[in-house]
Amino acid sequence: MPISGRDRGGRGDAGARPAGSRPAGDSRSEAGRLAAGRGRVARGLLHGLLACFLTPCAAVAQVDDAAALAEQGPRLYEEHCALCHGSEGEGRPPAVPALRGNERLGIAARTIRFIRRGAANMPPFPALAAAEVTALARHVRTAWTNDFGGVAIGDVAAVLDERTDAGETASVWDGVFTEAQAARGRDVYTGACGLCHGRRLNGAPDDPDMRSTPPLARARFLREWEGRSLAVLLAFTRLTMPEDNPGSLTDEEYVDVIAYMLSVGRMPAGGELPTDSRRLAHVLIGQRP
Ligand code: HEC
Ligand code: HEC
Numbered sequence: 001m002p003i004s005g006r007d008r009g010g011r012g013d014a015g016a017r018p019a020g021s022r023p024a025g026d027s028r029s030e031a032g033r034l035a036a037g038r039g040r041v042a043r044g045l046l047h048g049l050l051a052c053f054l055t056p057c058a059a060v061a062q063v064d065d066a067a068a069l070a071e072q073g074p075r076l077y078e079e080h081c082a083l084c085h086g087s088e089g090e091g092r093p094p095a096v097p098a099l100r101g102n103e104r105l106g107i108a109a110r111t112i113r114f115i116r117r118g119a120a121n122m123p124p125f126p127a128l129a130a131a132e133v134t135a136l137a138r139h140v141r142t143a144w145t146n147d148f149g150g151v152a153i154g155d156v157a158a159v160l161d162e163r164t165d166a167g168e169t170a171s172v173w174d175g176v177f178t179e180a181q182a183a184r185g186r187d188v189y190t191g192a193c194g195l196c197h198g199r200r201l202n203g204a205p206d207d208p209d210m211r212s213t214p215p216l217a218r219a220r221f222l223r224e225w226e227g228r229s230l231a232v233l234l235a236f237t238r239l240t241m242p243e244d245n246p247g248s249l250t251d252e253e254y255v256d257v258i259a260y261m262l263s264v265g266r267m268p269a270g271g272e273l274p275t276d277s278r279r280l281a282h283v284l285i286g287q288r289p
Contacts, residue, residue, distance in 0.1 A: 073143075081140075083228075084239065096121075101144075123229065127282065137156065172267050173268065185263075196210065218265050227286065233280075252275060
């Protein structure tokens with residue numbers, strides 16, 4: 001049954017995150033939308049609990065819970081997963097596996113672990129609450145042609161160890177790269193990215209005959225990437241860029257380019273940006289606070 005001591009791990013997880021560590025509490029921000037979504041799930045559970053006085057608890061909670069999760073799943077997937085796995089779960093073979101028709105999703109615990117912890121080239125998502133991981137796992141196991149069955153919050157709580165998974169989030173505005181990294185990144189950028197993304201990182205190539213590309217800094221970039229972590233940016237860039245030779249740089253070079261992208265966006269320098277995606281997963285992209 002979905003309401004149990006363990007299930008509350010979902011809300012405990014969300015609550016463990018210091019409110020101030022989120023990017024500005026702008027209601028249009030993804031973080032804001034996620035928080036609102038979490039609120040909806042929490043409210044659904046609360047209604048379930050209140051209704052327990054009137055009807056058998058489990059039945060009511062299950063209905064409310066399922067409705068809230070069904071609503072959240074597709075939205076969270078579009079925000080966090082479609083970038084790599086595609087809106088229809090088609091993936092980007094061979095770099096990113098398809099999720100549609102993927103028999104490996106048949107094992108619920110494995111799906112949950114992938115979402116939270118990631119893998120070699122899959123970024124981890126430590127900032128998602130257990131309720132959000134539940135909604136995502138359920139969505140990818142039941143969307144498109146998939147028919148692997150639902151996932152209850154209790155399943156997620158059983159797989160995840162909140163003590164090791166929860167962590168504080170930081171923002172790209174907190175001083176997360178060094179001047180030296182940005183300076184090295186500028187050279188890497190000029191050699192490996194500038195031809196397509198433009199000298200000013202605005203997506204306008206210097207050669208007018210070349211097609212335009214997405215901007216890699218400033219307002220439009222931030223809007224597009226808001227709420228995603230630097231682990232997602234690193235993994236996506238390493239898997240797909242430079243477009244003509246993906247994965248051809250070292251991790252240090254990719255991270256240096258990211259430092260340069262942030263510095264062009266006027267984010268302050270500070271401590272060293274790590275290459276470890278488990279640490280990068282705690283640094284969220286967002287508007288200037
Ligand atoms: C930056 C690109 C990227 C993003 C974003 C991403 N994934 Fe992945 N995902 C991958 C890659 C690459 C793999 C294969 C990893 C491996 O096997 O080492 C993978 C593997 C998986 C698997 C295991 C599939 C299998 O065949 O074993 C699942 C499940 C999964 N991802 C779900 C998700 C969900 C849900 C999200 C959104 C919360 C997500 N992924 C976001 C790149 C990504
Ligand atoms: C040969 C041209 C080319 C080169 C070189 C190239 N890119 Fe790209 N890049 C593209 C194109 C085209 C897209 C849009 C891809 C799409 O929409 O699927 C893109 C998209 C991106 C995106 C996603 C932006 C968004 O908001 O969707 C990032 C990040 C990125 N590139 C980073 C880099 C970095 C970093 C380098 C250098 C290491 C680089 N690219 C080199 C052509 C290139």
